[in-house]
Amino acid sequence: MTTPLTTTSVPDLAPLLRGALELERTAHGVLPHRLPARARAQCGDPQLAMVESQPAGVRLAFHTAATVVELDTLPTKRRYPGTPPRPDGVYELLVDGRLAARATAAGGHTLVLDLATGATEHRPGAPVTLRFAELPARPKRVEIWLPHNETTELVALRADAPLAPADDGDRPVWLHHGSSISQGSNATRPTGTWPAVAAALGGVELVNVGLGGGALLDPFTARALRDAPADRISVKIGINVVNADLMRLRAFGPAVHGFLDTIRDGHPTTPLLVVSPLYCPIHEETPGPCAFDTEALAAGRLTFRATGDPAETAAGKLTLAVIRNELARIVAERAATDPHLHHLDGRTLYGEADAAELPLPDNLHPDPATHHRIGERFARHAFAHDGPLAVDGRVRNPC
Incomplete structure (x- = not known):
């Protein structure tokens, strides 16, 4: 049986996020964008709206001694009728720059896109909790890279030790x-x-x-x-x-x-x-x-x-x-x-x-x-x- 984490959620994920040009506050949490609102308002192309909200290169970066980290996320899956199902988006956790764990979020919203007619259907879903355990029990730099091809709202982040934003001042x-x-x-x-x-x-x-x-x-x-x-x-x-x-x-x-x-x-x-x-x-x-x-x-x-x-x-x-x-x-x-x-x-x-x-x-x-x-x-x-x-x-x- 999974032991609940005793620490509270990180109150604000914005200081931990890297790679987004803007963060949108949603009913569930925060949605990273790779184009700012002003740009999005100047184009009604649904293709562009979809891809810019897919967090390619966006990651959480923080210092911690935690051995367990939990991320609550609300992804939006894409389904294309008549084609094989798309694999779930992948989340990768790195410790001091090295891959330590991978996970997928099987739930969330679904966007059905009919390639023949262009019709779309949005099916709402619920958030999913990803748990990364058995991390090294020492101070370390942790990154959680979000799926590059799956719109991802971040709901909450928890750990069994304090978290602090990573200092990347020396990296261009x-x-x-x-x-x-x-x-x-x-x-x-x-x-x-x-x-x-x-x-x-x-x-x-x-x-x-x-x-x-x-x-x-x-x-x-x-x-x-x-x-x-x-x-x-x-x-x-x-x-x-x-x-x-x-x-x-x-x-x-x-x-x-x-x-x-x-x-x-x-x-x-x-x-x-x-x-x-x-x-x-x-x-x-x-x-x-x-x-x-x-x-x-x-x-x-x-x-x-x-x-x-x-x-x-x-x-x-x-x-x-x-x-x-x-x-x-x-x-x-x-x-x-x-x-x-x-x-x-x-x-x-x-x-x-x-x-x-x-x-x-x-x-x-x-x-x-x-x-x-x-x-x-x-x-x-x-x-x-x-x-x-x-x-x-x-x-x-x-x-």
Whole structure:
């Protein structure tokens, strides 16, 4: 029989939370957001609302001598009729930077999304208690990483010893923005997303503004990045612009300039790395829009296909090849007057040879092993002593 904890709940979780841009007080507790309310109010896209509330990179960080920690959480599960059930989101507890325990929350709300009709249904549920026991009986730094792909309200936190917010003053803050790959799509655990892997190797504090389907050069996202504290910044641009078929070449260049201008309004000399798209065969030479493969969906598999016509690139339709060339040109021109601006070809992180060895399972997103490879390569390139986001000249050896 589980022995109840004798200490009371932590009265305010806000001082313990890392990686969120805003916290919303709810009827149950607190909901981390990765876009502030002002940004959320300027876009009615339900996809964006869903993904920004999924706490990729968000974690509780505290010092304690506790041997037992309990977290009450209220997750929102996603269900897609006609496809295999999605696994429950994973919570990971780290002690002094090393994984000590994993858990899942089987209850909570359910959001049913019909991919064929677009219809949604919200089924309310109840909070779940996660218990992490047998932790080392000594003072230590504890982190609880929240699921990167599951909206998570935090209800209460308890322990059998006092907790104090972790002091991360000596760790630079790395602010990263990108697409679903940056958020962690197809990774199976929150510390296994490529930005989390890179942050651990680089010794930085991650703020992950990777937004599944939402890296669209939106001005409200640029303003959120402008206003967020950061010591290092990277922006990964391109794949969502193509697979949403959002704009043509004429609009893309000025949109990139405007996005970077806005970030620079708040971070005029912060090291800023622009990363072009990873290699993605379906969109290298074929424009969007991207669509679900209906034949695969009928067979219970979720995969994607490009539906554009390659001939339309002559009229300004965008492909990944076009976007890489344009980003390289724009950064080279701007770097003449902005020595802290840098460019990285995304194929350095995942290229054609990688695709042959580790193909994208759904034609769009990398698998867990590939996330780890991308994170290692990003850390070696960006955080090395001579890298564009260099941090104290050291990158930790990959685990």
